[in-house]
Amino acid sequence: MSKKVTLNIDPDLYQNLEQRFKDDEQGLQQFIIEAIRKQLQDPPPLPDKEDDLESYLQKGSSGSRTYGVKGQGW
DSSP: OOOOOOOOHHHHHHHHHHHHHOOOOHHHHHHHHHHHHHHHHHHOOOOOOOGHHHHHTTTOOOSSSSHHHTTTOO
């Protein structure tokens, strides 16, 4: 069972799609469906190593109060 979805996209993106697919509405529809399927299948990206707790704790120097506030000093 298929459902109809209306998308509001910015003019630049619309122009790119229009140039790529011209009057091929079926091709455009298939492209959008495949793009959505691919996006839903890909796992969400893992956070960068910089954002983890260990990296955060290592940013302070061992004698600073900031380091202590982070739970690694005094």
